[in-house]
Amino acid sequence: MSSEAHLQEDTDGVSDPKGFLAAAVSSDVRGKGDDLLDTGIVYSPSPCSAAGVFTKNAVKAAPVLDCERILKSGTLIHGVVANSGNANACTGTQGIQDSLKMIRLAEAACGSLEDSFLVCSTGRIGDLLPMDRIGPAIAKLGESVVGGIKFGNKFAECILTSDTRKKTCTARFEIDGKQVTIGGAAKGAGMIQPNMATMLAFVTTDIAASSNELKALLTEAVDPTFNAITVDGDMSTNDTVLVLANGESGVALDDKSKALFQKALYQVCDCLADKIVSDGERITKVVEILISGAANDIDAENIARAIGNSLLVKTSWYGNDPNWGRLMDALGYADAQIDQYAIDISYGDVPALVLGDPIPENKPKWKEVVSQARFPIKIDMHQGNGSYRLRASDLTEGYVDFNKSE
């Protein structure tokens, strides 16, 4: 007996699967004297297999290097310690020491073995972490989670930077009368253009799976979700997606459960990715760019990204302007096989261009579509079978205003 995977949004997320605990506190990482939640722990008393995908940026933050090292060593994992407000990136030797110290403090606080904690930081690049404040905070967090606190919701809050809202969801399915749960939390907002994984995302599950199995399934789920969104085209130094599996559901990842788990994991990643692009810094629109008929999938992706990252395209969306000329210009400089006289473009289902010929009488209808807060643009290249879906945001004066100051 099995059931379809069922997804719920705005849940406790990472603390929903059996045996996962979570807590968050304020350690004033930003040094502003406020009591914003900024430091958190996810903890499983049962050891977890784990996997991660990380930024492809050549400039990697110290915590990213630590996660990669620990996951490569294959040790069992008990949890993740995270902070917002400071990315611990480009912080030299001291940053490397601070990252390792966060791990050791979390392990000590939870009575766990060496290299059984992963670490994530997000926020401003180039400043040293205030370890004098973060240290005591981690000790306090350890007490909370060892005491059984399941505040996944607060954990989801403590990782936020310029996000305006928490991003959590939980998928559940049943198999042979046992329930499997996958919980997730993410943060996004700026420096969002995934080429590997974007931003921070944490996924916990009570299925039993090997690290290698998790890695394969996570990679597969991340490509069409976290990797297929863009806000500003900037790939961050800290992008991380982690998955921890503690096996407490009593269900193992096997031929029987795999398809359901795969689907549920995809749903969680897709839901979190959508929440990230929808909450991009000062955006007003999410546009789904659907490329079909490209010579191959890579061409399709190049075309979608050229469009989704074009400043002129993004500003025209913001202004409700169905400026398909800018779409044509952007796809023209994508690295792809293109015949400008064989392209169909439509806004929603309203054709703008058919085989390269404009249908100007449809303009009022394009305008209606582009005025919506979320709409699809469909482009058929008529070159082959390549396809790609990219979710992109518009670009607003608010984004510029928000990012011009420190």
Next chain:
Amino acid sequence: MSSEAHLQEDTDGVSDPKGFLAAAVSSDVRGKGDDLLDTGIVYSPSPCSAAGVFTKNAVKAAPVLDCERILKSGTLIHGVVANSGNANACTGTQGIQDSLKMIRLAEAACGSLEDSFLVCSTGRIGDLLPMDRIGPAIAKLGESVVGGIKFGNKFAECILTSDTRKKTCTARFEIDGKQVTIGGAAKGAGMIQPNMATMLAFVTTDIAASSNELKALLTEAVDPTFNAITVDGDMSTNDTVLVLANGESGVALDDKSKALFQKALYQVCDCLADKIVSDGERITKVVEILISGAANDIDAENIARAIGNSLLVKTSWYGNDPNWGRLMDALGYADAQIDQYAIDISYGDVPALVLGDPIPENKPKWKEVVSQARFPIKIDMHQGNGSYRLRASDLTEGYVDFNKSE
């Protein structure tokens, strides 16, 4: 006897070399009923050898296709007809016919042979040209230039779109008592990220040179000038740089004159390129990104372009924020060989990062540099001998506001 090339800005430009005539009129291309100069002709009664470099965008405007075809045929050229307000791009079969018609009308108006005129259009993509108004305008322009009008300055005005000012310059040098003149006019403003040639630029000279020689020297001059600027990262469908040489100076391009001509041509291209980036849409700053020590020149260019096109970097410049962390993030995702612990960054001559270690005590000085309207950022990668110079603008709310509406 020869003299150094001497450059003057804000000249008549294309009509300064001997034997070049120019005129401009209004043909209300935009259909707004105003009398904005929007159509122009450059004409040399003596036949010219000519060369051009064009956009690498796969979606090329009809006039670009015509210029490429005519230059390839090797016919002698008598002039260029140009309009602003409409790019004649993505205009299907009718657009191809209209482009050819502009050429034929200009030839008829000046009594020139078939395929002896080049054509350029710039402006909005996707609308048909108002040929009923442009046709009579070209006839009128023909009368003016055949009558000896040398209004290069008005020609420079008629090609402008969102530019706020004319862009002209003239270089002169003497050789054996004879003066050689190179005049130039350009337009830029938006959709500026050269990967080949950006925007429209016209260069005329009275030196005598073959088309092949001109092509080689033009390509060489365009790479570090027009191709090394960025406003918004969008490569246009119409980018064109043309050079016409009519030999009227009595000086031939030979071993003796070549170095001087090369330098003067570079000066003209560099001056026009600088005027384009300085007049980018609603920009407030020009930043010279100087990369050295990259593994090779291509790496250096990739690094410079990643930085110069990063929205987060551009907005931080706008806000006078010396946010070197964003520079590090951007160079980290450039396609280049990078060791984050071997990078020096300085704002002007003030170090921000030495071998990957921040020098935070210099922050007040960085801030002074970044607050200037024009400043250099120097980055030494310590990987090899590759170098590149890119001039980039900041990104402002004004750019978004300007481009959000039709």
